[in-house]
Amino acid sequence: SYAMTQPPSVSVSPGQTASITCSGDELGDKYVNWYQQKPGQSPVLVIYEDVKRPSGIPERFSGSNSGNTATLTISGTQAMDEADYFCQAWDSSTAAIFGGGTKLAVL
């Protein structure tokens, strides 16, 4: 079955750029969504279809997907961005699959 790998943790200083990767075989051929989950809260969709931002999501969140890797980029990271981030892939023949999640620490 299809699987995706995320780094368990990523650290970033306030104001810097954070990059969270999601790797999978030919992942670039699938669509990737990204979700943010803060402790004790439900997930929030922050990027869909690789690069699109839902209404209300700050412009500092962006996404890309090519080859075997999708990347969530947070520019000018703020303390409020500290959370777990999950990638999720799908295509016409694949059920929704989540990556294992990455804990973003803003230090």
Added chain:
Amino acid sequence: EVQLVESGGGLVQPGRSLRLSCAASGFTFDDYAMHWVRQAPGKGLEWVSGISWSGDSRDYADSVKGRFTISRDNAKNSLYLQMTSLRAEDTALYYCTKNFLMTTGVGHTFDIWGQGTMVTVSS
């Protein structure tokens, strides 16, 4: 306000059944596919099942296929998950989620999430 409220979770013995419900409000329920996504304590997210707006199309994760059944009642703005032959590994917080875009199929993107209902399978 768009809202999803789950109910029906609890402690259940292995092999027994449980039915989860999700009450939707604040949007046109029968325009959207709906899903169940679960999260074991301290773990990641796992998509469980999805159903099209009409109920004609349903899809399941391999881990629950044959044991769980998703359904919906558009007249009651409600989503359900009938879980049978429960196992310890089904222990998780079960989220009801709305598909982001209107689609004829099951869909794969989740924009509105409830607070979840906890299911614990243990003897």
